[in-house]
Amino acid sequence: MKTINEVLDAAKEARGLDTDYKLAKTLEIKPGHMSELRDKKRAIDNLTACRLADIIGCDPMQVIAIVELDRAKNDEKAGFWRNFLNQRFGKSAASVALVLCLTMTAALSGFGEGSGSNLTAKVASAAEVVLALLVLTYLTLHNIQIIPAMNLYVC
Numbered sequence: 001m002k003t004i005n006e007v008l009d010a011a012k013e014a015r016g017l018d019t020d021y022k023l024a025k026t027l028e029i030k031p032g033h034m035s036e037l038r039d040k041k042r043a044i045d046n047l048t049a050c051r052l053a054d055i056i057g058c059d060p061m062q063v064i065a066i067v068e069l070d071r072a073k074n075d076e077k078a079g080f081w082r083n084f085l086n087q088r089f090g091k092s093a094a095s096v097a098l099v100l101c102l103t104m105t106a107a108l109s110g111f112g113e114g115s116g117s118n119l120t121a122k123v124a125s126a127a128e129v130v131l132a133l134l135v136l137t138y139l140t141l142h143n144i145q146i147i148p149a150m151n152l153y154v155c
Helices: 004-015 020-027 033-038 046-056 060-071 075-089 093-108 119-141
Strands: 145-147 152-154
Touching: 004 020, 004 033, 004 046, 004 060, 020 033, 020 046, 046 060, 060 075
Parallel strands: none
Antiparallel strands: 145 152
């Protein structure tokens, strides 16, 4: 998501809503304000940004930063918010792919296995490592922290 319209569309999709009117009711804002939000004639307040973040399951600061970037009036402010978003929330798919490739290579080469292990065991071990990395990547990309002692998932 890079624009407020993408955030609004993601919220509609997450809730299975087909109109901006229904999204406005969900966000507890006046339905007439939705077109003003989309046309950047009205700014989204922090409470609405937090409600949107809750609906789409992301960090509220990400939505607030997108709002600020959308309404930035000069290049300096826009640059600040663009950098903020990239540094805080920009996860590179290429780096994730690289980690997965390196892990698979290490697992297939017998990393952590005895020298007499067969190919089937190595592939099974590699699959377990890749699955664990995919789960960790998903959790990282969605800013989900696991609190093991309480078995809670916090967004």
